[in-house]
Amino acid sequence: MSLPNTLSIPVTEELITQYKQSGHINLPRFFKPDFAEELTGSLEQHDGYKLATYINNQVLNVPFSHWQNLSAQEKQSTHQQIMHNASQGVGYLYGRSSLETAGAQTSTYRALSAWLNSAEVLAWVRQITGAGDICAASLQASRFSPGHFLTRHKDHHATEQRRVAFVLNFNREWHPDWGGLLQFYSQNGSPQKAWSPVHNSMNLFDVDRVHSVTYVTPFARQPRFAFSGWFRATPL
Numbered sequence: 438m439s440l441p442n443t444l445s446i447p448v449t450e451e452l453i454t455q456y457k458q459s460g461h462i463n464l465p466r467f468f469k470p471d472f473a474e475e476l477t478g479s480l481e482q483h484d485g486y487k488l489a490t491y492i493n494n495q496v497l498n499v500p501f502s503h504w505q506n507l508s509a510q511e512k513q514s515t516h517q518q519i520m521h522n523a524s525q526g527v528g529y530l531y532g533r534s535s536l537e538t539a540g541a542q543t544s545t546y547r548a549l550s551a552w553l554n555s556a557e558v559l560a561w562v563r564q565i566t567g568a569g570d571i572c573a574a575s576l577q578a579s580r581f582s583p584g585h586f587l588t589r590h591k592d593h594h595a596t597e598q599r600r601v602a603f604v605l606n607f608n609r610e611w612h613p614d615w616g617g618l619l620q621f622y623s624q625n626g627s628p629q630k631a632w633s634p635v636h637n638s639m640n641l642f643d644v645d646r647v648h649s650v651t652y653v654t655p656f657a658r659q660p661r662f663a664f665s666g667w668f669r670a671t672p673l
Contacts, residue, residue, distance in 0.1 A: 444557065445469070448564045456565055461621060461642030463632050467605065473637040477607040479545040480662040486532035486580050492518050498533065529587040531650070532580035532660070549664065550576045554673070562668050566641065568600035570670040581617050581661035587650035589622055598670035599644045605664040606634040615657035622647040634661050 446452075446464055456462050468476065487498040492515065507515070522528035536546045552558060553574035563571050575597070581587075592602045604619060611617070613633045619640055620631040624647060631651075632640055642648065644667065653661055 444561055448561060452565050453567075456641065456643075457567065459630070460646045461630070461640065462565070464639040464641070465635060465637070467637055467639040470637075473607065475545060476549065476605070476664070477609060477636070477662070479543065480578055480580070480607050480664070483534060483578055483580075485534040485536070486578070487534065488530070489533035490519055490530045491522060491528040501532075523586065523588055526588050529585075529650075531585040531587060532582065534578040536576060536578055546576070546578075550574075553666070559668070562601060562641070566601050566643070566668075568668070568670075570598075571600050571668045572670060573673045574603075574668050575666040575673065576664060577666055579661075579663050579665060581650060581653045581663075583653050583655045583657045583660075585650075585661075586616075586652040589626065589647055589649045591647055592644035592667060594644075594667070594669075596671070597667065599667040600670055601668040602640075602642050602644055603666060603668065604634075604640040606636060606638045606640075607662045607664070608634050608636055608659060610659070611635065611661070612657075614654070615661075616651045616653045617657070617661035618651045620649050620651050622649070634663060 446467065452462060467473075487500055488504050490497050490499070504512070519528060519530055523530075536542070536550075553576060559571055559574070562574075563569055592599055611634050617634055618631040619634070621629045621642070623629055626647070632638075650661075
């Protein structure tokens with residue numbers, strides 16, 4: 438797989454102003470259709486997702502095989518803890534892959550990471566966002582199945598010095614009623630703009646923006662697939 442050598446979305450004063458005023462932008466039809474199809478298939482076929490959640494003040498990344506081997510009582514107890522945390526506005530539950538294992542290092546993921554870290558893309562993001570010290574981009578994959586969610590939070594990380602978050606959506610179809618919205622909030626928690634995970638769209642937003650991924654409903658017909666990560670001021 439080879440990703441496009443040039444960006445098809447130019448930097449405009451409108452984009453710069455929109456990001457400056459709101460702290461986020463949504464860019465539809467980001468990749469050409471053939472590249473978008475390649476990325477969609479790679480997320481659907483990826484078998485390296487782990488169940489990411491937060492219990493007892495611990496960040497957990499549990500292989501799905503381990504979860505499946507738990508007893509019904511253990512599953513119920515764990516789920517109750519996750520739901521209790523979520524009711525207090527803390528926690529998350531979804532499939533996540535860091536793409537760092539040997540099996541995850543496919544040509545698709547290597548090419549996407551290389552493209553995100555190319556001089557052209559980094560300069561493009563710096564120009565739009567005004568974050569002039571960006572020097573690298575991290576990358577992960579996510580799969581939000583029915584019942585999954587990510588509560589309100591910011592994306593600060595002192596060590597990585599994250600500046601701008603990105604989400605690349607690759608769902609073949611998505612209905613807003615299925616949930617899985619990238620929801621933004623004011624600092625006091627009032628809901629503001631929300632974006633549905635439309636296929637082949639890119640979201641860019643400041644890591645200081647409070648946001649969540651809303652609950653994916655039981656009647657969603659497919660998982661919510663995305664690549665996400667952060668443009669940061671420290672090398673990978």
